[in-house]
Amino acid sequence: MIAFILSQIIGITTFLVLNFSIFCYLRHKKSTTPRTKDQRFFLKYGYQILFIILFSGLTYRIYVLQSHSDYKYNLWRMQYQLILKNFPQLHTKV
């Protein structure tokens, strides 16, 4: 489980770093390029595109994790199973 969590941290960090480096590029270009009518497409919509890539990437990752058949790697299902399993005992104790 620790290896799984570590691998997720490494993957997410790399993905965020990739987005951050593109963000730095866009920020620098925006501050140095004069704003004209024919402003470049990516400069104009750069942040929006970056956000879409970031958001859709992470959403897709969650979808992949959830669709995994082995519940060992399915975080939500695992939590759900644990609660279901322990709920009667908890209920009795209360």
Add this chain to the structure above:
Amino acid sequence: MSNQQTNPEITLRKERYNDTFLLGTAFIFAVFLFLIVIAKNKESVEQSLFFALLCFSSIAFLRMLFHVSGAIIFSALKRKQKFDPSFTPGISIIIPAYNEGVVIKDVLKNFMYIDYPTLEIILVDDGSSDNTFNLAKDTAHSLNLDIKVYSKPNGGKASALNYGIEHSQYEYIFCMDADSILTTNSLREGIKHFQNNQNLAAVAGVVKVANDNTFLGRLQSLDYLLGHFQRKMLSVFKKVTIVPGPVGLFKKDLVLNIGGYEKEDTTFAEDTELTLRLLANGHDIICEDKMIAFTEAPTIFNNLYRQRYRWTRGIFQALVKNSQLFLGSDRPSNILIFMYMMWEQAIIPIIDFALLIVFVFYFLINETGHTYSYFFLYIFIIDFIFVFGATLKEPKKIKYYFHSFLSRLTFTNILSVWKMISLLDEWTSKKMSWDKLERNGLENSIMEVRNS
């Protein structure tokens, strides 16, 4: 009838805009296409990505082996070398300065500690708009140092260095930056190599980060050490391809024979440009571990981006500009140097970037995360061997080992994206200009360097 004439500049801009728009749209379609392919054939895509990761990481491994074996041979050869310590010809130190008022006082103060008998210090103020010239004069006067301070109209770093070379009197010149400080015995360690080799044109030193008290500073410090480690392999063949701007010792007549630093200011890496021309003319260039300069590294990401952007594009410009000198030459070594430079400056950044992209895609589609974690571990071990070799004689080794992990996770990936962007801008001939980085001062750093 309309008599309108189209402005060619506007037409060109529109064409560029349309090109970029098409490129952007094509990119988005490509991403969607890729996602559809993933959805349809997830397993085969995963296998292809696995194969790509294997290829790229194998290249990284072979590259590491090549550099590490070079460094081992370098150390073995160095142990055998013997020098006469009485060889101390005169050296002219040339410092080009443009708006360096914040650091110039500390840099000049550092010359009180330099241990060398025959020295001439020349500071060339390249038309600064701040008080660099007056500060330098006052500091030299108050410290009772024999520093020649010149002022000339602004013409770029290369022109300031050429101006300094013209006004120097000694046979050897030491070119440095106005934000760098030398260690006490740097000059003695560098000059000794010239006594045995008449064809030696330059000795490249080690650049270290003076302000490595921040996270970003420490990551850059590690990056600089790794850069020098790779130079050792080239030093075995006496063909070091970059003599760093802050610490380079040159034989003046050989530099003047090839016309000094470039006069047209067509590249943004004047140090690499000069080094490449020296190599193309068949001269030797080596590196020396103990010739050290501490320099101020950028402390914020925006400045770091600007610096790396200039370096990447500058080196590539210098390489393209001198390509005919290398490829048109009948020396086989010239063609090898050119191929090596193209490999390191153009192919390796593409491979690094591709590795990052493949890794991210693999992360997105791999269910358990086990496979890409093994790859990460594999790449990290390669990095660690590099770091282990590069920091073998450093006082704070453990700190660097820890940072090598963080660097692979963050800094190295950021640099690979920035390098790729810079290369794309260079290939599409985007305009660029000299960026002056803000200085914070070196007063504290000098104290730390002296104490260490």
